[in-house]
Amino acid sequence: MRQSNIPSGPGGCLLVAVGPSPHAEKLVRSAHRAATLAGASWVAVYVETSQRLSKTAQQLLDQALTLARELGGEVVIVHDADVAAALVRVAQERKAAQIIIGQPGRRCRLRWLRRRTLADYLLKITPNVELHVIPVDAPPASRLWLRFDSMARSDWREYALVFGVIAALTGGAMLLPKTYYVQVGLVYLLGINLLSLRVGRGPILTAGVLTALTWDYIFAQPYYHFSIEHWQDLVLFVIYLAVAMIASLLTARIRAQAHNERLRQERATALFQFSRGLAEAKTLAEAAAAAVRQIDETLGTQTTVAFADEGGHSLGPDFHGSYLPSEREKVAATRAFGDRRVAGRFTESEADCAGYYVPLVRDDHAFGVLGVKLPAGVKLSLGQRDLLDAFARQLALTVERTLLRAASERERMLAESEKLHRVLLDSVSHELRTPLAVITATSDELADVNVPGGAEMVAEIREAAQRLNHLVANLLDQTRLESGALRPHLDWCDPQDLVNAAVSAAADTLSGRALEIVVPERMPFVRADFALTEQVLVNLLLNAALHTPPNTPVSITAGIEPGGQRALFSVGDRGPGFPPDLREELFKKFARGHAAAPGGLGLGLSIVRGFIAAQGGEVSLGDNPGGGAKITLYLPHFAPENPPPE
Amino acid sequence: MTAGPKPRLLVIDDEVQILRLLCHALETDGFDVHAVKTGKQGLGEVAVIQPEAIILDLGLPDMDGLEVLRRLREWSQVPVLILTVRNAENDVIAALDTGADDYLTKPFRARELLARMRAILRRNRAASEPAVVRFGEIEVDLAGHLVRRSGEELHLSAKEYAVLRILVQHRGRVVTHRQILREVWGPNAELQTHYLRAYIAHLRNKLETNPRTPIHLKTESGIGYRLMED
Numbered sequence: 001m002r003q004s005n006i007p008s009g010p011g012g013c014l015l016v017a018v019g020p021s022p023h024a025e026k027l028v029r030s031a032h033r034a035a036t037l038a039g040a041s042w043v044a045v046y047v048e049t050s051q052r053l054s055k056t057a058q059q060l061l062d063q064a065l066t067l068a069r070e071l072g073g074e075v076v077i078v079h080d081a082d083v084a085a086a087l088v089r090v091a092q093e094r095k096a097a098q099i100i101i102g103q104p105g106r107r108c109r110l111r112w113l114r115r116r117t118l119a120d121y122l123l124k125i126t127p128n129v130e131l132h133v134i135p136v137d138a139p140p141a142s143r144l145w146l147r148f149d150s151m152a153r154s155d156w157r158e159y160a161l162v163f164g165v166i167a168a169l170t171g172g173a174m175l176l177p178k179t180y181y182v183q184v185g186l187v188y189l190l191g192i193n194l195l196s197l198r199v200g201r202g203p204i205l206t207a208g209v210l211t212a213l214t215w216d217y218i219f220a221q222p223y224y225h226f227s228i229e230h231w232q233d234l235v236l237f238v239i240y241l242a243v244a245m246i247a248s249l250l251t252a253r254i255r256a257q258a259h260n261e262r263l264r265q266e267r268a269t270a271l272f273q274f275s276r277g278l279a280e281a282k283t284l285a286e287a288a289a290a291a292v293r294q295i296d297e298t299l300g301t302q303t304t305v306a307f308a309d310e311g312g313h314s315l316g317p318d319f320h321g322s323y324l325p326s327e328r329e330k331v332a333a334t335r336a337f338g339d340r341r342v343a344g345r346f347t348e349s350e351a352d353c354a355g356y357y358v359p360l361v362r363d364d365h366a367f368g369v370l371g372v373k374l375p376a377g378v379k380l381s382l383g384q385r386d387l388l389d390a391f392a393r394q395l396a397l398t399v400e401r402t403l404l405r406a407a408s409e410r411e412r413m414l415a416e417s418e419k420l421h422r423v424l425l426d427s428v429s430h431e432l433r434t435p436l437a438v439i440t441a442t443s444d445e446l447a448d449v450n451v452p453g454g455a456e457m458v459a460e461i462r463e464a465a466q467r468l469n470h471l472v473a474n475l476l477d478q479t480r481l482e483s484g485a486l487r488p489h490l491d492w493c494d495p496q497d498l499v500n501a502a503v504s505a506a507a508d509t510l511s512g513r514a515l516e517i518v519v520p521e522r523m524p525f526v527r528a529d530f531a532l533t534e535q536v537l538v539n540l541l542l543n544a545a546l547h548t549p550p551n552t553p554v555s556i557t558a559g560i561e562p563g564g565q566r567a568l569f570s571v572g573d574r575g576p577g578f579p580p581d582l583r584e585e586l587f588k589k590f591a592r593g594h595a596a597a598p599g600g601l602g603l604g605l606s607i608v609r610g611f612i613a614a615q616g617g618e619v620s621l622g623d624n625p626g627g628g629a630k631i632t633l634y635l636p637h638f639a640p641e642n643p644p645p646e
Numbered sequence: 647m648t649a650g651p652k653p654r655l656l657v658i659d660d661e662v663q664i665l666r667l668l669c670h671a672l673e674t675d676g677f678d679v680h681a682v683k684t685g686k687q688g689l690g691e692v693a694v695i696q697p698e699a700i701i702l703d704l705g706l707p708d709m710d711g712l713e714v715l716r717r718l719r720e721w722s723q724v725p726v727l728i729l730t731v732r733n734a735e736n737d738v739i740a741a742l743d744t745g746a747d748d749y750l751t752k753p754f755r756a757r758e759l760l761a762r763m764r765a766i767l768r769r770n771r772a773a774s775e776p777a778v779v780r781f782g783e784i785e786v787d788l789a790g791h792l793v794r795r796s797g798e799e800l801h802l803s804a805k806e807y808a809v810l811r812i813l814v815q816h817r818g819r820v821v822t823h824r825q826i827l828r829e830v831w832g833p834n835a836e837l838q839t840h841y842l843r844a845y846i847a848h849l850r851n852k853l854e855t856n857p858r859t860p861i862h863l864k865t866e867s868g869i870g871y872r873l874m875e876d
Binding site for chain 2: 426429430433434435436437438439440441442444445465469489491492493494496497500501517519525529530531534640641642643644646
């Protein structure tokens with residue numbers, strides 16, 4: 001057994017025994033420190049015995065256990081008459097390798113007089129567990145004081161009952177002949193045993209002493225005197241006193257155990273009802289309503305529940321429940337959610353609130369907040385807080401399950417709608433393209449036929465087909481963007497290739513114009529979807545051709561931004577430029593500039609922005625230095641690694 | 647087309663107009679064209695007429711064109727040209743990986759179709775593969791591992807030559823990125839397209855008259871490369 005200095009052992013669980021003592025907080029802090037050093041989890045255990053706690057003791061215990069929770073420890077409350085056995089049991093369940101307990105310094109030097117301590121018991125039962133005893137100062141109040149304190153807690157009505165019963169028994173017994181004094185003693189004993197079923201430890205001890213004295217004073221010789229004449233009577237008196245005491249104390253213990261048992265039963269029933277209520281709920285709102293109803297019923301409080309918003313990172317604004325929190329209360333609720341620990345009344349943060357807020361936490365993820373409001377002056381007992389904690393965990397589990405179910409449902413719907421879109425796009429695409437393909441190919445054939453003026457007519461057909469084809473492509477692209485079916489396939493692209501592909505696709509429309517192509521020598525590859533980016537550049541070139549006077553020059557430029565963070569492509573013209581007030585408008589579907597030549601649906605820029613945004617880039621409209629418009633695309637850029645040397 | 651028996655072609659497409667168009671263009675060019683409208687009929691016909699090449703539309707009413715191709719490749723290596731629409735790069739890549747020889751995007755021009763057709767038919771005559779292939783000013787001597795430009799020998803690194811050799815062997819036909827990467831850098835490099843881009847840029851610098859507007863080493867958007875002879 002070591003005396004202090006908890007070493008940082010290997011991981012595993014650390015267990016600290018907490019009792020209703022002023023040093024409990026110190027123990028909890030030591031355990032927290034040791035567990036943090038060792039990187040282990042820790043459990044604060046309180047063993048509830050049949051002894052009922054005074055208000056002060058209950059408060060000390062509450063504080064210690066609350067602190068343990070706040071420091072991240074798990075709190076376990078077990079019921080057992082044997083503290084050491086209970087500790088060992090919990091230690092085994094949790095596979096704890098170390099137990100920390102506190103022990104007052106010993107003042108008694110005489111070894112044999114010393115009371116056997118908890119540590120001694122623990123060591124006897126479980127030699128395998130590492131036991132750390134933290135020395136603490138002797139408690140300021142003696143054990144005797146604590147006992148009296150607990151006696152004083154019994155109701156005055158219990159004392160009244162005790163006095164009444166004793167008075168009635170004494171009155172009845174005085175009617176009997178004096179020779180029946182032994183039987184009177186037995187009647188008293190019966191009375192005490194019956195009383196012990198109704199009243200607490202204090203009154204029953206009082207009753208034992210009182211009846212013994214009354215018996216001695218009234219019924220034993222000499223009568224009406226506190227002395228005893230015969231030594232047999234003295235034996236009788238002493239034995240009576242002992243039997244009365246033992247019987248009453250045993251009964252009191254059984255009663256306390258029964259009381260604890262009932263509490264446990266109630267707790268289990270409440271939890272069962274709670275989880276059944278939640279299981280029946282199909283939506284979050286139903287779950288909240290079920291939780292509120294159950295908690296109101298069980299704890300006699302007013303209850304409110306709020307869930308995390310869509311993103312899951314902050315608390316939603318809607319509270320459901322039997323009370324609506326004020327702005328002040330919402331601050332506490334939000335803090336509970338953000339810090340993932342209780343807040344509000346009975347805690348250190350926002351203690352002035354009327355409500356007590358428990359976060360709905362699961363796997364370190366907060367799903368919402370559960371709040372209860374009690375009338376002023378009413379406190380939540382440790383057991384009730386424990387129960388509330390359990391409710392919060394249950395509710396968190398339900399919320400998580402509901403959210404997961406909703407997410408998978410959404411995923412399924414999305415997949416189905418995507419599939420539908422794809423089928424639709426494919427068939428529309430096929431239907432529209434086929435006649436175009438026929439026209440294009442046929443006009444090619446016709447070009448070979450020698451008809452006067454035939455070549456011009458064929459050129460007309462071909463241009464019309466191209467325009468129609470471009471239009472169809474744009475409509476389909478727009479649909480693709482809106483259906484969310486666009487999944488860019490990012491790959492390394494040679495910017496020169498991209499520019500060449502775009503220029504050759506737009507070559508017919510651009511014929512007759514001076515085209516300036518600027519791609520820096522040794523420009524690094526860019527990460528982009530080749531087809532989408534090519535389509536974007538084609539759209540920009542065609543737009544430039546459509547919206548500027550014939551025979552004006554068009555330029556296309558590629559480059560890397562200074563700083564190397566973004567690659568850029570720009571298309572400039574010498575046309576009228578963009579009216580500044582219309583720039584944002586132009587990105588909208590079917591929007592067309594004032595100076596737009598007739599023709600075109602106005603889908604071009606909307607698609608450009610959509611395709612570039614899908615690749616993580618941006619589009620900006622600007623003025624071309626020297627007159628005209630310039631549209632620049634920015635794509636995220638990072639340099640590719642070099643191919644392995646040969 | 648050269649004299650001799652007309653090469654037999656099988657066209658599988660459900661669009662009557664496209665069928666008529668293809669038949670007209672191909673027959674004018676000297677092919678013997680058989681046409682069917684469904685994948686099932688197509689698979690049946692292949693065994694009967696034993697065509698020298700197949701034109702297959704990927705969008706068929708009865709079964710996926712890819713599925714037709716897959717079943718066909720289980721027992722036949724006949725060259726296949728895929729017809730597809732724009733924005734279907736993934737389908738094209740899948741088809742090329744399944745064993746298609748080339749693709750054509752609708753709308754297409756008749757002369758493009760004929761050029762592709764001639765290129766894929768050449769694959770079947772591997773026995774008569776010339777040892778020296780010429781395009782533009784470039785002469786690639788496959789037997790001697792030599793590359794000349796206007797008669798003057800060019801120095802190519804081993805990997806550059808390996809990439810060029812694949813393109814030359816498939817000249818006129820598309821070769822996917824993956825295909826080249828796998829053959830030159832091994833199966834683990836199938837996604838390292840920037841290796842390939844770098845080597846294509848080197849090759850263009852050495853082989854093209856104007857490397858910035860290449861006319862021989864053509865890029866196929868998002869799919870691969872194609873060596874054009876003229």
